[in-house]
Amino acid sequence: MDMYVGGRWQGSSEWLDVVSPYSGEVIDRVPVATPKQIEEALATAERGAVVMRGLGGAARADILRRAADLLDADVEQIARTISLEVGKPIAEASGEASRLGEMFRLASFEGTQIRGETLPLDAQAGAEGKLGFTLRIPTGVVVAITPFNYPGLLVVHKIAPALAAGNAVILKPASQAPLTALIITEKLIEAGLPGVGLQTITGGGRAVGMALVRDARVRKVSFTGSTAVGEEITRVAGVKRLSLELGANCPMIVMPDADLELAAEASATGGYVNAGQVCISLQRVIVHEDIYEDYLEALREPVAGFRMGDPLAADTKIGAMISETEAARVARWVDEAVASGARVVIGGQRDGAKLFPTVVADVTPGMKLSQQEVFGPTLSVIRAAGIDQAIALANDSNYGLGAGIFTKNVTDALRFAREVEAGSIHINWTPLWRADLMPYGGLKGSGIGKEGIRYAVEEMTELKTVVIHGLEGEPS
Numbered sequence: 001m002d003m004y005v006g007g008r009w010q011g012s013s014e015w016l017d018v019v020s021p022y023s024g025e026v027i028d029r030v031p032v033a034t035p036k037q038i039e040e041a042l043a044t045a046e047r048g049a050v051v052m053r054g055l056g057g058a059a060r061a062d063i064l065r066r067a068a069d070l071l072d073a074d075v076e077q078i079a080r081t082i083s084l085e086v087g088k089p090i091a092e093a094s095g096e097a098s099r100l101g102e103m104f105r106l107a108s109f110e111g112t113q114i115r116g117e118t119l120p121l122d123a124q125a126g127a128e129g130k131l132g133f134t135l136r137i138p139t140g141v142v143v144a145i146t147p148f149n150y151p152g153l154l155v156v157h158k159i160a161p162a163l164a165a166g167n168a169v170i171l172k173p174a175s176q177a178p179l180t181a182l183i184i185t186e187k188l189i190e191a192g193l194p195g196v197g198l199q200t201i202t203g204g205g206r207a208v209g210m211a212l213v214r215d216a217r218v219r220k221v222s223f224t225g226s227t228a229v230g231e232e233i234t235r236v237a238g239v240k241r242l243s244l245e246l247g248a249n250c251p252m253i254v255m256p257d258a259d260l261e262l263a264a265e266a267s268a269t270g271g272y273v274n275a276g277q278v279c280i281s282l283q284r285v286i287v288h289e290d291i292y293e294d295y296l297e298a299l300r301e302p303v304a305g306f307r308m309g310d311p312l313a314a315d316t317k318i319g320a321m322i323s324e325t326e327a328a329r330v331a332r333w334v335d336e337a338v339a340s341g342a343r344v345v346i347g348g349q350r351d352g353a354k355l356f357p358t359v360v361a362d363v364t365p366g367m368k369l370s371q372q373e374v375f376g377p378t379l380s381v382i383r384a385a386g387i388d389q390a391i392a393l394a395n396d397s398n399y400g401l402g403a404g405i406f407t408k409n410v411t412d413a414l415r416f417a418r419e420v421e422a423g424s425i426h427i428n429w430t431p432l433w434r435a436d437l438m439p440y441g442g443l444k445g446s447g448i449g450k451e452g453i454r455y456a457v458e459e460m461t462e463l464k465t466v467v468i469h470g471l472e473g474e475p476s
């Protein structure tokens with residue numbers, strides 16, 4: 001597919017193959033943007049910001065609603081593309097594809113709800129007789145950089161609020177999975193979005209992403225991806241607004257009073273969606289020692305029952321990881337944990353990019369499975385003596401995106417909600433749950449800022465203060 005830059009579809013002198021992680025076959029190819037094309041995108045976006053601001057909320061909402069209908073009409077093709085480029089089971093890809101239209105509708109509404117407020121200036125002595133109010137304005141040029149794991153959902157979580165709020169967007173989708181983003185771009189242009197309003201530029205993250213992030217014409221960078229790249233962005237961005245949705249190694253506590261069957265079933269969902277390649281994937285299960293073996297036993301059936309295979313087959317639960325290198329990394333971390341005293345309860349085998357769903361018990365805090373982000377189909381089970389130790393273990397991480405607890409004890413649940421350092425807290429569920437309207441974003445190394453359409457609209461606008469002096473009949 002061509003990329004969309006400068007209001008037209010363009011190729012390039014160099015191309016990047018898009019490869020199915022499952023079959024290894026080349027599905028398509030996308031251009032590697034040249035420095036000249038990157039410059040064209042930035043210059044166009046500067047003009048686009050003026051056009052988008054001038055459109056007005058109602059016109060922008062109309063376009064987004066039309067795009068939503070076009071996306072809904074093509075859910076099957078989009079799901080197939082997601083499945084092919086990520087190696088994600090088609091059932092999950094269909095779920096992802098069918099959320100996109102609704103997110104655009106939500107954004108079309110939130111984009112018409114952007115308000116300021118009047119300021120009680122007379123509360124400060126000497127400011128009587130002045131009228132103050134705030135205006136919320138678009139930020140201007142927004143650069144959106146997205147990861148491979150949800151090539152539809154995470155693109156729309158950025159571009160829908162950015163466009164609804166009246167910005168021009170340059171989207172740089174993941175190099176491994178850029179096709180879904182290009183289809184979404186097609187739909188928006190077909191829906192009547194001005195060609196300068198959205199540009200989708202493809203190529204390597206380092207060359208294209210960094211050139212965009214550095215540029216002074218860009219006012220806002222909205223990035224979702226690894227903590228390492230997020231840190232790099234903070235170093236080069238300069239004076240810009242940053243939203244960073246980064247890595248995680250989400251914990252969940254299981255207490256003795258929990259519904260164990262439910263906790264085990266939920267773990268089997270929370271740890272293995274998209275082969276564990278979800279930022280809010282359940283990674284560390286911290287289980288009270290009184291029910292430790294019972295929990296492992298309860299987990300056996302649901303996890304062992306997963307069908308691995310062709311992502312395009314309707315009954316496949318686990319497809320491939322994004323690459324063989326990534327699958328080999330996770331398998332290596334499992335081996336290292338076993339060498340340090342952990343035990344594999346289920347799985348552990350690997351075939352190329354396909355890693356079998358794995359449960360590792362007796363994981364301890366120093367192991368990579370516990371400290372780092374695994375981003376693979378592997379649950380690490382850790383023993384705890386009580387709620388105090390369990391909370392300390394949950395917080396023993398540089399990350400803080402999502403966390404869950406299974407308990408019937410309200411006191412423990414509320415203590416967990418207060419004390420666990422994570423952006424989203426789930427009582428009686430795993431961290432892997434999200435509604436697109438809720439505020440979503442991490443603490444600590446998991447990032448800065450919130451997504452969730454309404455919250456993203458706020459982050460993609462800026463506040464101006466207006467003061468009217470010398471009102472007639474009033475002291476100035």
Ligand code: NAD
Pocket residue numbers: 145146147148149154172173174175204205206208209210213224225226227229230232233244245246247248278279373375401442446447
């Ligand atoms: P990644 O950091 O390798 O890449 C993300 C994006 O950044 C891609 O588009 C890539 O091309 C681009 N990029 C790479 N180097 C760059 C650079 N130097 N400058 C600018 N852009 C650059 O991440 P990934 O492997 O695609 O995705 C997996 C990571 O994303 C995991 O760490 C996961 O936790 C994280 N993630 C976080 C969330 C969240 O909401 N917190 C959601 C999904 C994924």
